[in-house]
Amino acid sequence: MNQINLAAANENQAKSTWKFLLSELKPKGKIFTPFNIISFPIMITGLVLIVIRFWKGLGAVTNLSQEVPWGLWIGFDVVTGVAFAGGAYVLTFMVYILNMKKYHSIIRVTVLNGFLAYVFYAGALLLDLGRPWNVINPIIGNNFGTSSVLFLVAWHFLLYMIAQFIEFSPAVAEWLGAKRIRKILSAMTLGAVIFGITLSILHQSGLGALYMMAREKIHPLWYSEFIPILFFVSSIFAGLSMVIFEGSISYKVFFGQISEKNRHAHHEIIHGLSRVCAGTMFAYLFLHLLIFLHGRHWGLINTPMGYWYLLEMFGFVLLPMLLFFYGYRVKSGLWIRIAAILTMLGVILNRLNVTVIGFRWDMPVRYIPTWMEVCVTLAVIFTEIWIFRWVIRRMPVLRDPPAWAKSH
Amino acid sequence: MGLDRRNFLKTMGVAGAALAVGKPSQAAGNKGKYTEFYGILYDSVKCIGCQNCEVACTETYGFPEITDTPLVGTERHTSETRRTILNVQETSRGEVYTREQCMHCNEPACAAACLTQAMYKTEEGPVIWRGDKCMGCRYCMVSCPFDVPKFEYHSSNPKIEKCTMCYERIMEGGIPACVESCGFDALLFGTRRELLTEARKRICAEPTKYSDHIFGEKEAGGTGLLMLTPLRPQELGYRTNIGNESYPALTKGFLFAVPSVFVLIPPLLLGIHEATKNKGSKQEEEEV
Numbered sequence: 005m006n007q008i009n010l011a012a013a014n015e016n017q018a019k020s021t022w023k024f025l026l027s028e029l030k031p032k033g034k035i036f037t038p039f040n041i042i043s044f045p046i047m048i049t050g051l052v053l054i055v056i057r058f059w060k061g062l063g064a065v066t067n068l069s070q071e072v073p074w075g076l077w078i079g080f081d082v083v084t085g086v087a088f089a090g091g092a093y094v095l096t097f098m099v100y101i102l103n104m105k106k107y108h109s110i111i112r113v114t115v116l117n118g119f120l121a122y123v124f125y126a127g128a129l130l131l132d133l134g135r136p137w138n139v140i141n142p143i144i145g146n147n148f149g150t151s152s153v154l155f156l157v158a159w160h161f162l163l164y165m166i167a168q169f170i171e172f173s174p175a176v177a178e179w180l181g182a183k184r185i186r187k188i189l190s191a192m193t194l195g196a197v198i199f200g201i202t203l204s205i206l207h208q209s210g211l212g213a214l215y216m217m218a219r220e221k222i223h224p225l226w227y228s229e230f231i232p233i234l235f236f237v238s239s240i241f242a243g244l245s246m247v248i249f250e251g252s253i254s255y256k257v258f259f260g261q262i263s264e265k266n267r268h269a270h271h272e273i274i275h276g277l278s279r280v281c282a283g284t285m286f287a288y289l290f291l292h293l294l295i296f297l298h299g300r301h302w303g304l305i306n307t308p309m310g311y312w313y314l315l316e317m318f319g320f321v322l323l324p325m326l327l328f329f330y331g332y333r334v335k336s337g338l339w340i341r342i343a344a345i346l347t348m349l350g351v352i353l354n355r356l357n358v359t360v361i362g363f364r365w366d367m368p369v370r371y372i373p374t375w376m377e378v379c380v381t382l383a384v385i386f387t388e389i390w391i392f393r394w395v396i397r398r399m400p401v402l403r404d405p406p407a408w409a410k411s412h
Numbered sequence: 413m414g415l416d417r418r419n420f421l422k423t424m425g426v427a428g429a430a431l432a433v434g435k436p437s438q439a440a441g442n443k444g445k446y447t448e449f450y451g452i453l454y455d456s457v458k459c460i461g462c463q464n465c466e467v468a469c470t471e472t473y474g475f476p477e478i479t480d481t482p483l484v485g486t487e488r489h490t491s492e493t494r495r496t497i498l499n500v501q502e503t504s505r506g507e508v509y510t511r512e513q514c515m516h517c518n519e520p521a522c523a524a525a526c527l528t529q530a531m532y533k534t535e536e537g538p539v540i541w542r543g544d545k546c547m548g549c550r551y552c553m554v555s556c557p558f559d560v561p562k563f564e565y566h567s568s569n570p571k572i573e574k575c576t577m578c579y580e581r582i583m584e585g586g587i588p589a590c591v592e593s594c595g596f597d598a599l600l601f602g603t604r605r606e607l608l609t610e611a612r613k614r615i616c617a618e619p620t621k622y623s624d625h626i627f628g629e630k631e632a633g634g635t636g637l638l639m640l641t642p643l644r645p646q647e648l649g650y651r652t653n654i655g656n657e658s659y660p661a662l663t664k665g666f667l668f669a670v671p672s673v674f675v676l677i678p679p680l681l682l683g684i685h686e687a688t689k690n691k692g693s694k695q696e697e698e699e700v
């Protein structure tokens with residue numbers, strides 16, 4: 005008797021879960037927003053281009069050449085995208101390791117952002133592979149190229165995605181109303197955080213170490229044996245600037261989702277982060293100065309590439325650093341946001357200078373990405389934003405978790 | 413907290429497994445029983461530019477026929493359908509031929525870069541490419557200081573093309589097709605040591621004809637392809653800015669640091685976490 009009831013109840017529950025999932029698939033919110041109208045055609049075109057790319061080969065859509073085998077997709081999508089995703093490890097460090105409770109309200113959205121960034125930008129690596137079906141070789145252990153930095157980076161991407169998913173998973177459990185699972189998952193958070201931070205330190209710098217063997221190919225102002233350290237340090241303020249930037253947009257777009265208390269905290273958080281940014285940027289500039297003096301590159305300064313280097317250093321590191329300081333002093337959200345945007349531009353510039361602009365800078369015919377490469381890149385970014393929005397509207401990310409989850 | 417710590421230990425186990433990631437491998441051919449690397453000696457003093465070697469290579473590997481010839485003032489390059497190429501320059505010693513192909517480095521950057529060991533330094537010396545392992549990431553191309561590996565950009569099943577020193581022929585007891593085709597002693601096949609001895613002999617016998625520099629003896633940690641030239645290699649456009657250090661050494665520092673980061677950072681993080689845990693009730697000042 006009892007058992008039959010139980011079975012029926014189970015069945016009912018299963019049915020309602022399905023109904024719930026199906027209903028959640030439907031779009032929430034307006035369909036014809038300017039963002040949708042712009043992004044949708046680009047995503048469709050990107051999809052078509054990806055099909056062409058796998059069908060006709062990389063040469064059909066990219067401007068890559070024998071001399072420049074890595075272009076926009078690696079230099080921007082992977083190397084730059086992952087730097088921006090660094091906010092997640094920095095923030096988990098601040099919240100879970102340093103126990104700065106103040107930043108707790110944005111931890112979920114940042115981890116979600118980081119996770120999606122890894123899925124999409126590290127996933128963009130797959131688009132660039134000529135023989136993607138062999139990608140399982142280094143994963144299942146057919147062949148471990150353990151002396152390869154790329155091997156290390158690829159593995160760390162994979163493991164870090166898992167760690168980030170565990171960090172985020174309590175939100176998924178709350179969305180589905182799975183109480184028991186949520187408890188287990190949240191107990192795993194600290195382990196995932198510690199593992200994730202360690203992985204991040206290594207692969208953020210590893211992305212720089214990828215280019216170590218291209219010593220003669222990268223402009224000497226950007227090549228030094230310290231690229232890994234520079235990449236690591238800059239990923240801290242790159243990630244935090246992204247958090248500030250993305251947080252400010254979410255604040256506007258998803259205003260209704262954010263509780264009164266957290267709206268208030270938003271300003272405090274941005275304020276605190278600006279100080280961290282300014283501090284790390286100072287260290288970063290100092291490192292650059294040391295490396296510059298050590299490399300004795302004075303002669304290169306008075307060349308076009310030299311001016312370009314100075315622009316990056318002064319216009320996009322020093323200036324935003326001062327703005328962060330200033331914004332912190334006068335408690336101005338506006339200046340902090342401007343600084344964050346400048347910093348992000350600076351990080352894009354820096355990563356591209358190492359990977360694309362300064363790579364083979366001496367070639368007569370320079371690599372310039374095709375419109376198709378740009379389109380696929382945009383499509384990847386837009387798809388990420390779409391999924392991000394889908395999740396935010398459904399799971400307790402910006403919203404406060406349901407009451408039952410708060411009990412402990 | 414107990415649960416957290418147990419999970420942490422579990423994570424450490426995973427971290428331990430990932431430690432293996434950071435172990436740089438030795439130059440593959442050097443361990444175990446000592447075998448000498450094979451190599452090829454190219455003597456551009458003897459080379460008359462007949463292109464027999466180019467033709468032999470394209471015929472062996474079924475590449476399209478070669479229709480252009482080396483001309484002064486033009487530069488030809490290896491490509492996805494050409495593994496070896498000659499160029500000619502007008503110099504103070506008259507017309508001099510130069511060669512472009514894989515150098516078969518003793519410690520190849522391409523093989524160190526390859527995450528699937530598709531680029532592989534065999535025990536015999538040739539650096540080969542194995543299609544069943546390669547995932548087409550082109551990191552080998554980024555890393556090779558001589559820009560040797562070429563990629564088929566217009567194929568849905570692209571291959572990496574580069575000279576393999578005719579590895580299959582060598583394993584069957586033969587010699588590389590280009591060497592076999594050369595009737596002027598400009599190409600020689602043998603162990604690296606034999607070739608270096610022969611090269612020195614040639615320099616000693618006719619010191620006025622040869623530059624006293626065997627290109628490849630020390631470059632990039634030593635290469636399997638050795639070149640004799642009438643002028644100093646840099647005057648002929650050979651890449652001499654690469655230095656004598658092996659390329660994989662450039663990433664060794666980073667890779668060696670990986671295990672220590674894995675051992676040191678997690679306990680440190682856990683320690684800080686424990687130390688700051690109870691501060692939670694107080695309004696903490698941010699210290700970064």
Ligand code: SF4
Binds near residue numbers: 515517539557561
């Ligand atoms: S020349 Fe380039 S492709 Fe050839 S073995 Fe050396 S690193 Fe590899």
Ligand code: SF4
Binds near residue numbers: 525526528
């Ligand atoms: S393209 Fe192939 S051979 Fe070259 S590094 Fe990648 S997997 Fe290795």
